[in-house]
Amino acid sequence: MLARCFVASLVAPVVSAANAIPVSRELAGQSLVSSNAGNPPCAALEAAGLRDRLLVPTDAAYEPQINTWWAANTRLRPWCLVLPQTVDEVSLILKTLSNAGEGAGDWHIAIRSGSHSTTGGNNIVNGVAIDLSHMNSTEYDEASSLARVYTGARWESVYSHLAGVNRSVVGGRDGTVGVGGFLLGGGYSFYSPKLGFGCDSVVNYEVVLGNGTIVQANESAHSDLYRALKGGHSNFGLVTRFDMATIPARNLWYELRYLANNYSSVVADVAADFANHDESLGDNALVTWVSFNSTISPVTTASTIYVNVEGNPHVETSYDAIRRLPSLLSESVSLPLTQAAAASGSGEGTWSTGSSGTYKNNPAILRNTIRVHEDLARNLTSAIGVDSFSTFFFMQPLPSYMGSIGKQRGGNVLGLDSLRDNAIIWTAGVSVSSNEADFALARALLQEASAQIQAFAASEDGVVDFIYLNYAGAEQDPLGSYGAEQVEFMRDVAARYDPAGVFQRRVPGGFKISRVV
Numbered sequence: 001m002l003a004r005c006f007v008a009s010l011v012a013p014v015v016s017a018a019n020a021i022p023v024s025r026e027l028a029g030q031s032l033v034s035s036n037a038g039n040p041p042c043a044a045l046e047a048a049g050l051r052d053r054l055l056v057p058t059d060a061a062y063e064p065q066i067n068t069w070w071a072a073n074t075r076l077r078p079w080c081l082v083l084p085q086t087v088d089e090v091s092l093i094l095k096t097l098s099n100a101g102e103g104a105g106d107w108h109i110a111i112r113s114g115s116h117s118t119t120g121g122n123n124i125v126n127g128v129a130i131d132l133s134h135m136n137s138t139e140y141d142e143a144s145s146l147a148r149v150y151t152g153a154r155w156e157s158v159y160s161h162l163a164g165v166n167r168s169v170v171g172g173r174d175g176t177v178g179v180g181g182f183l184l185g186g187g188y189s190f191y192s193p194k195l196g197f198g199c200d201s202v203v204n205y206e207v208v209l210g211n212g213t214i215v216q217a218n219e220s221a222h223s224d225l226y227r228a229l230k231g232g233h234s235n236f237g238l239v240t241r242f243d244m245a246t247i248p249a250r251n252l253w254y255e256l257r258y259l260a261n262n263y264s265s266v267v268a269d270v271a272a273d274f275a276n277h278d279e280s281l282g283d284n285a286l287v288t289w290v291s292f293n294s295t296i297s298p299v300t301t302a303s304t305i306y307v308n309v310e311g312n313p314h315v316e317t318s319y320d321a322i323r324r325l326p327s328l329l330s331e332s333v334s335l336p337l338t339q340a341a342a343a344s345g346s347g348e349g350t351w352s353t354g355s356s357g358t359y360k361n362n363p364a365i366l367r368n369t370i371r372v373h374e375d376l377a378r379n380l381t382s383a384i385g386v387d388s389f390s391t392f393f394f395m396q397p398l399p400s401y402m403g404s405i406g407k408q409r410g411g412n413v414l415g416l417d418s419l420r421d422n423a424i425i426w427t428a429g430v431s432v433s434s435n436e437a438d439f440a441l442a443r444a445l446l447q448e449a450s451a452q453i454q455a456f457a458a459s460e461d462g463v464v465d466f467i468y469l470n471y472a473g474a475e476q477d478p479l480g481s482y483g484a485e486q487v488e489f490m491r492d493v494a495a496r497y498d499p500a501g502v503f504q505r506r507v508p509g510g511f512k513i514s515r516v517v
């Protein structure tokens with residue numbers, strides 16, 4: 001059995017799954033005119049017949065629904081939430097909101113799937129949040145062996161549904177992460193060294209355009225939109241459904257280890273060796289990280305998750321060096337992906353922020369990163385107190401062959417075709433449990449740490465021009481990092497499918513192609 005407390009999240013600390021609260025129906029049919037007076041978008045949605053799908057602040061279910069957003073800093077209170085259940089309702093919502101004009105000058109729209117992003121895109125104060133969490137089913141089509149995965153589903157439920165027919169997909173590692181945001185930003189999975197990013201497994205997108213038109217985007221229809229959606233985020237339309245190629249469900253061989261921090265540099269060296277594996281070892285995945293959380297340990301720890309996706313414990317890899325070290329905690333199990341995802345949760349309800357960079361696979365850069373993490377943990381301790389925060393610095397392989405996997409599977413916009421060197425994606429997560437003022441200090445310290453890591457990598461000629469969108473901080477420019485050619489392509493596609501700029505101006509959150517310089 002996998003003890004829950006042993007399991008680390010893949011971006012921040014450990015908690016249980018969020019249970020979305022269903023929309024209260026008691027108020028259905030009652031007039032909202034009073035609470036929506038002076039509130040054109042919510043009044044327009046009600047007038048369009050969507051009262052059943054709305055939650056306004058006076059509804060009993062409103063506040064509990066806000067608390068299903070993952071990070072405290074995204075638990076904003078919009079004028080209303082609208083929770084569609086079908087693609088036709090999404091279409092009606094977008095048409096209605098477009099025709100409600102620009103409001104009295106200042107209201108906008110946010111889109112939420114699993115709500116795990118922390119960059120401010122998934123909620124809004126002045127306006128409407130389209131909460132897709134009720135569009136959360138998964139269907140399996142035996143004839144095509146495709147999974148139809150709805151955007152509001154969480155990966156644990158996707159795996160659990162598909163396990164019933166012995167199939168699986170390339171998706172998230174933590175069970176509560178949402179489908180929509182994960183796949184629109186790429187999607188790094190235990191299967192990525194073998195099958196690429198999650199988006200590389202999507203064969204068709206069902207998309208609602210800014211004017212409410214529903215289109216299917218795939219290799220033969222709207223193929224430009226199809227490619228742009230593979231990494232291009234929320235710039236072209238609202239995706240309601242992802243049709244994904246499936247793979248056989250097999251138990252994973254899964255090893256988790258926590259090590260004393262005097263082994264951090266060994267862990268860094270193993271991460272670097274692992275990122276040099278060639279594609280023939282693609283069944284093997286490694287996540288390494290250093291972290292600090294005073295509840296878990298008074299000093300920083302170094303940790304690893306090693307997975308063999310074929311369930312084989314006997315493959316020789318660079319990870320063997322870690323097996324020989326004494327560990328503080330360790331677990332080695334064969335288990336289904338559903339169970340691994342269910343046990344891996346994270347710091348839900350904390351103020352959370354992140355940052356990311358990609359560096360050439362150079363152990364000196366990794367060791368420096370670990371040194372900066374020690375400084376960050378120490379500085380956070382003196383700034384906000386040892387019990388108020390937790391930190392994670394992840395180091396994950398980005399082998400140079402990842403670009404060619406994407407290309408073989410229909411092409412994406414991540415711009416990795418030209419990646420010549422094996423690389424490591426560095427990802428930081430900082431969670432603050434005390435208050436918003438401490439969070440502001442923590443953000444500033446993380447930016448300082450990020451700048452130091454970048455500067456050291458630059459001094460080693462080790463900066464790779466790729467910022468992984470799903471891990472990027474709000475101030476970073478992941479779309480721009482895909483390269484000029486991809487940026488121009490995404491701009492063209494956005495102009496073609498969203499000529500009115502709904503997803504640039506009315507849905508301002510997330511990373512926007514119009515803001516790339």
Ligand SMILES: Cc1cc2nc3c(=O)[nH]c(=O)nc-3n(C[C@H](O)[C@H](O)[C@H](O)COP(=O)(O)OP(=O)(O)OC[C@H]3O[C@@H](n4cnc5c(N)ncnc54)[C@H](O)[C@@H]3O)c2cc1C
Pocket residue numbers: 009010011012070110111112113114115116117118120121122132151172173174176177178179180181182184185186187188189233234237238239240345346347470471509510511
């Ligand atoms: C605990 C934790 C673990 C994680 N593990 C991994 C991991 O293993 N691998 C990995 O690659 N990433 C991981 N991430 C990062 C994760 O991929 C991103 O946070 C991603 O944005 C989450 O998707 P979501 O649907 O939950 O988020 P949301 O916040 O709901 O959405 C993210 C963004 O996409 C937009 N969006 C969402 N759905 C749609 C849609 N249908 N149409 C248009 N726009 C939409 C939103 O407006 C928002 O800007 C992890 C994050 C956390 C917090």
Ligand SMILES: *[C@@H]1O[C@H](CO)[C@@H](O)[C@H](O)[C@H]1NC(C)=O
Pocket residue numbers: 019020021022133134136137153154157
């Ligand atoms: C879908 O969401 C509803 C409402 O939050 C929830 O009750 C249900 O369990 C979810 N279904 C799945 C498959 O996760």
Ligand SMILES: *[C@@H]1O[C@H](CO)[C@@H](O)[C@H](O)[C@H]1NC(C)=O
Pocket residue numbers: 164165166
């Ligand atoms: C799933 O596959 C395994 C082995 O491949 C097999 O033993 C099992 O019977 C299958 N289960 C179902 C529900 O098809």
Ligand SMILES: *[C@@H]1O[C@H](CO)[C@@H](O)[C@H](O)[C@H]1NC(C)=O
Pocket residue numbers: 203204216217218219220221243
């Ligand atoms: C691609 O889209 C077209 C047009 O809607 C549709 O007929 C076809 O079935 C789609 N292909 C896939 C693989 O979904």
Ligand SMILES: *[C@@H]1O[C@H](CO)[C@@H](O)[C@H](O)[C@H]1NC(C)=O
Pocket residue numbers: 260262263
């Ligand atoms: C590392 O620390 C652990 C526990 O604190 C200790 O047992 C071990 O001997 C140390 N190893 C080295 C190489 O310093």
Ligand SMILES: *[C@@H]1O[C@H](CO)[C@@H](O)[C@H](O)[C@H]1NC(C)=O
Pocket residue numbers: 013014293294295296347350387388389390431432433
């Ligand atoms: C530290 O870890 C504990 C135990 O997993 C968790 O409850 C707590 O939220 C974490 N602290 C922070 C600030 O994330």
Ligand SMILES: *[C@@H]1O[C@H](CO)[C@@H](O)[C@H](O)[C@H]1NC(C)=O
Pocket residue numbers: 372375376379445448449452
């Ligand atoms: C931590 O604080 C020290 C002393 O003020 C400073 O030199 C260092 O740059 C800081 N590092 C980080 C990562 O904040």
Ligand SMILES: *[C@@H]1O[C@H](CO)[C@@H](O)[C@H](O)[C@H]1NC(C)=O
Pocket residue numbers: 209211212213496497498499
């Ligand atoms: C909606 O926008 C698309 C893309 O610009 C366009 O092809 C389509 O005709 C528009 N539909 C309507 C009803 O205006």
